Amino acid sequence: MRPATLIKDLEIDPKRVGRPRLDPYQRLLGRFYEQLFLLNALGQTRGNHKTSSFELDAARARRRRFLQNLCFVCDFRKGGSTCTAIGLEELDTRYNFFVASNNEIDKIAAFLQNVLNVLRAVAHQAGTNDACTESEFFQLCIGFAAERIKEEGNCLRRNAKV
Secondary structure (H helix, E strand, O other): OOHHHHHHHHOOOOOOOOOOOOOHHHHHHHHHHHHHHHHHHHHHHOOOOOOOOOOOOHHHHHHHHHHHHHHHHHOOOOOOOOOEEEEEEEOOOOEEEEEEEOOOHHHHHHHHHHHHHHHHHHHHOOOOOHHHHHHHHHHHHHHHOHHHHHHHHHHHHHHHOO
């Protein structure tokens, strides 16, 4: 490729591409996604990105999956206000759960205590009806996240009416 054609290909066209974004939310979204597109384009020039695949033993993988699922269950409101992160500290006599959330930490902490107590009771009971216990646990989680489930249902209905 000759330099003259390269310069022609890289010229910036001063014409406006679309209508101006006067809505602050649309402007914010545009700013966010413009950076993502730029990072994506630049990232392709630096080679393939690979996540480090460190091997977890079975116990650590189960623990990580458990904490991820707990975080998912605690996100009871659509949006970002109830996004939750949970860390675990293993001591000799107990486990400490560190919970961080954007909002309503008291409600989330109370729910987590309830869930962990139910799971502890299930772990210590032998020979119980697993289907019944599982159903009760699901009802507990569904009751806590009813607001989010309703919003997700509305979202699905809106998108299905295409």
